[in-house]
Every structure is written in C-alpha cells, then in structure tokens.
Amino acid sequence: MIRAVYHAVTGEPEKLARAIAVEETVEVPEALIDERTNREIVGRVEGTERLPDGRFALRIAYPTDLVKCLPDLLSVAYGNVSMMEGVRLAGLDLPPEVLARFRGPGFGVEGIRDLLGVRGRPLVCTVLKPRGATDEHFAKVAEEFALAGGDIVKEDNNLLDATQGDFERRVGRCVEAVARANRKTGRSCLYFANACAAVDRLERTAEAAIRLGAQGILIPPLLLGLDVVRDIAARHRLAVMAHPAFSGTFFEDRRHGIEPGILLGTIYRLAGVDISIFVNHGGRFNYRREECDGVARALRAPLGRIRTAFAAPAGGMTIDRVKEMASEYGPDTVLVFGGAILGDSAGIGKATEACLARVLSLFPDRPGARA
C-alpha cells in the first residue's frame, strides 16, 4: 500500500479521511461505491489522531496498483485534495513495487562526487547571471571560479533563451572556459546548462548540452512538469539540478500544500533530481529551518534502491554562513552562492577561494582527492 498522512483542520477527522480516500481514487458519491470497489480501489483509512496544534493526522493507505507513473502518484496523493481547504500532505511512504517503477537520480551523491573527484565535503556552486550579460562575461566568470577551485557552475534560472543558437553559443563558450581552467588545476569543475525551454525544445537542449560538454542541466520541475524532468533525466546522461521556481504555492500556507521534504526531497528524487535547490531559511525568502532540514533529510533518506541526492540551500546566501550551513546540512550539500561570489569586491577568484577555505577548514579530509 501507498501510505499517505494528511494534516487537516477539521472537526470530523473520520469523515474527512473517508472523503479524501474516496476523492483520490473513485470520486463518486458513497451510494455508487460497491463492495468490491470499496475493497480493491478506494483508499483505506488507517487511523486519525489529534495533533498538538489541534489539527488531525489522517492516515490513508492507497492500493499500490493505482500508481504506475509519476503523474499517477501526484494525482492519488494530492490531486483533488489540493482543492480541499486546510489539508496538507505531511507524510508519504511508498512500497517497493512503486519505488521499483522509478530510476531516481542518474548520478546521485556518489555519482556527482565521481564526476568531480571530491569526497567528504560540501560542494561550492556559483551562478551565471544576470541575464543580459555577454557570453564572454559568463565564460570569464566561469573560468575564474573554476580556476579558484569551485566545484559547479550553474546557469541562472532567468537565462531564458530566444533561440537554440543563443543557448549553444553560451554553453559552448562557458564549457570551454571551464575546461581550460580544469586543465590548469587538474580538477573537474562541472557545468550545468539551463534547460528551461518549451518542452518541444527540451530534447534538442539536452542533446546540445551533452554534445557541448556540459555535465548537467539546471531545470525547474514545477515550471516544466515533474514528469518532464523524470523523462529527460532518464534518457540523457546529464546530472539534474532542480530549481524551485513556481514551487512556492505548495509551502506558503502551512495548513495546506505539501511538506517541502516530500515534494523537493522524495518526489524530486523519483523525478531523477541529483541536486535539489531550495530556499534556505534566513535568506531572501521566509522558509523555516525545520522545513529546510526536512528537505535535506528526505534527499538522503533510504528510498528503495533510489540514489540519494544533494541538498542545495540557496537564495541570498553569504559566505559567512558557510560554517552554519555546513554544520546544519553536513557534507552532502551543494552550497550555492550567486550574488555573494559574483559581487564580492575582492573578485570572483578570491571570493571562491575564501569560500572553499572555509569549507576545507570544516571538512579537511582529502580535498579534491578521488575516493
């Protein structure tokens, strides 16, 4: 069974739980549910308990057979429930039969570390932006960052391209610049190209990214569709970094939506995400520490044979938060610094070095060494 837990504002927990169990599976009035349908298809209410905050936890088990693909899972777990007031998906436990339907991250934590040759410490990532800057500028930023020992260059979510030609020109120049730096340093800084495009252009975008030498793509699952990301990740040898754009409505109202750990952790892993960016607490956005920790936990938790993924706290992080983030999230973390590295008065190289020095002071083991 697929076990979901909903936290709900209600005076009638049993009644609401049954309504959800029916809504998510057969969506008909009770009078139209015969005994066999009820036994074989309708969700089963396994219990309800009062929570300390006065809401109720509703535990519902759905037949495993209902879920053959990712849209099925989203539909069963939170499709029509999303339209019910005061109901939040707070727990999701998937049986081996469902997990077996998903490949998960193609690289995962270990695979990304293999590409990079970096073990035992958080990775440092910077962002190519703002939109409007020249390819030369981006290539120079990428090269300086890579020369200074940075681990991942990602293109900004806002680098929306008019044409495939624009995309290929930028990615080509930047990958070349990073490769040049890698030859000097002997390291393997990775390049992630922005794959936010119309879905009928995604295939060409992914193929071009590979052909040009990028190791990964930055992609916004909620803007494009979660199953689009799963599909593209499954068919291309590209590491996937997920951007949280358009995800905020799931989290804003804490009495509704989906726990961040379930969506940006568990479900993103099913969608093949290797690195999940989320907005860290204390940055430009108002997320809570326990929510961020929940995402990081879900990215590393056992999930059948599905690989673990990197947590990537971001959103206005400054270099003086390295220590705090490293101790909060541990080594399997990608620290994303956009403005903090790009805008440092000492220059991109010095800022990157300072950032890495802090990381290495906290995780001194085998910097840069292959396992």
Place this chain on the structure above:
Amino acid sequence: MIRAVYHAVTGEPEKLARAIAVEETVEVPEALIDERTNREIVGRVEGTERLPDGRFALRIAYPTDLVKCLPDLLSVAYGNVSMMEGVRLAGLDLPPEVLARFRGPGFGVEGIRDLLGVRGRPLVCTVLKPRGATDEHFAKVAEEFALAGGDIVKEDNNLLDATQGDFERRVGRCVEAVARANRKTGRSCLYFANACAAVDRLERTAEAAIRLGAQGILIPPLLLGLDVVRDIAARHRLAVMAHPAFSGTFFEDRRHGIEPGILLGTIYRLAGVDISIFVNHGGRFNYRREECDGVARALRAPLGRIRTAFAAPAGGMTIDRVKEMASEYGPDTVLVFGGAILGDSAGIGKATEACLARVLSLFPDRPGARA
C-alpha cells in the same frame, strides 16, 4: 511590455515591488545591476496603490522579449515570487507580441460547437467513473447518455491506466457505443479520453485517441505540466478539456498564489485548453463565487486572436442547479454532472433528459441545430 499586478501584504510596497521586479528578471543584488541591464531587462515598477483590504497592488511591467514560451511566462510572472510570502499574482496583461507566440485552443467555443452542432446553450457533460468498473459498463453509460441527448462524455481523472492496451480497449468500446447512439439520434455526442499518463506515453495516447475516434482528451495541466498540454494540443487534432487536479495550492491562500481566472482562464487558453473545468462554489470544495466568475470571464475575454474557451463548473453539481449555473455562467458553459447523472435513481437516460430539458427551457433556441 508584459504587465503584472501583484496584491501584497507589505508595509513597504515600493521596496517589495522593486524586489519582485529584480527577482523575476535578473535575480542579483542591486549592486550588480548596471544601467543598461536595469533599463533593458529588469522589470519596471509602474506604481503601487493601497487596496481596500489593506494590502497593496504592485504594478510591474516586464520587457516583452523575456517571454518566448509558456515556461518563460510562468517564470517571469510568478516563478520566484511563488516563494515570497503574501504575494499574489492578481493581474496579467499580455502584449500582442507575446500572444502571437501561442496558438491557444485549437477548437475553442465555436469549434466545439461546430463538432457538436449545438449553438446558443450550455452543453451537458457526464463522467465515466468509478475506476474499477468494466469497459462494458462504461460503454453502456456512454451510450445511454448519448442516446438521451447528452453532449460530451469524458473519462474520469481517476481512470489511470496500467497499459496502453487497457486505454485503447476502453476508448475503443466507448467511442463505438457513442457512435452507435449518434447514428440513432442523428446527433454528434463527443468523447473525451483521459490522457493522464507518463509524458513519454502521451504521444501514443493522443494518437490512439484520434485513431479510435475520440474527439478530445481530458488532461490535468498541473499534474503533467502546462507546456506539455500546449505541446500535445498543438500537434494533434484533439479538443482539450483541462482537469483542475493539483491546481488547488495556487488558490487556497487568498493572499498568495495566482488568481483562478489568470491560471485556469488566461494561462489555460495559452496552453490550448478548449474547456476548463473548475470546482464550482457550493459543491464539494470551498471556492468563492467571485473566483469562479473570474475563471469564466477570463475564458471568454478578448486575448489577441486566441479563441475563447468553455467554462466548465464541476465538483459535486446536482441537476437542480442547472438554472442557477446557466444564468450565472451563460450559454458558453459545459455543465459537468458525474455522480448526479450516474447515481440518479431514474437511470442515466432519464437523468440526462431531465438535465437537458432544464437547459432547453432556459435556452430554447434551435436545440441541436447547426448554425
């Protein structure tokens, strides 16, 4: 310019408006924005006004060039803003250059009426469910409904298919049953097959639906991705009925998210939706009348050369609400009755006839006649 209006909870409207204008376009600290970037790329704050409820309306104009495709539009209008507390997208005005990039509904109100040969009145739709019933049962329901004069049979959102074979068997039998009824009645009842599948199966699903004789598909844009729907609609001669599953997080918190009319109206039309299902007020879900009216208005409002679409209020509607819904939403409406027709003690045929009789008493002109 693309003009967006945000309604926001804030004590510093100008500051927040500028933060949004930067966030949605370049996402860097102010210090990194040079004069040219600010002029050409960053959104322009056109004004802020206090609303009667104490919030502020923030008016921001984004350069038209930023948006080449649907994911771009979603990203610019509400990508990172979705992660800001208390900010709702309340208005969206698109210039002709942006609208020209979208085909919109392939049929629209007039095209669907052409298929059906029904003018000047709301259409009556029923739903094949529950999941678990046999194909024979569904075919029989579809046939009875079509014989009684029903306009559209749609497959339920919960009819998730294990295999392409299951899908084709059901659709084949049901289309045949509806065609049989149509030969008897001389009418053209339409059949919409459920196209909620893994995205890599959608193409085959759409092709099979056409080959088997379905006139349309039921598809959940938020479960699959809005641009997936646009892409599939653009490449196949199938009318598109959108199901609102997974859309609820945009609407639950009225101080956050997106106005239902913008998402389920304007944006759905850009995505090629011919019939937009939304949960009506006073049904199983708690939506407000003004929100539902906003969706209906946006579906019929001028939008460049993009066709108008049908409003389809649903979610536990009963036949005694026909008069109320017809007068509220007018003739370009699809009235969706699932349980109310399937569970009527008089039988599906009688329930359909009763429903149509009410519609025809309100819109007596040329029932069933071609224009």
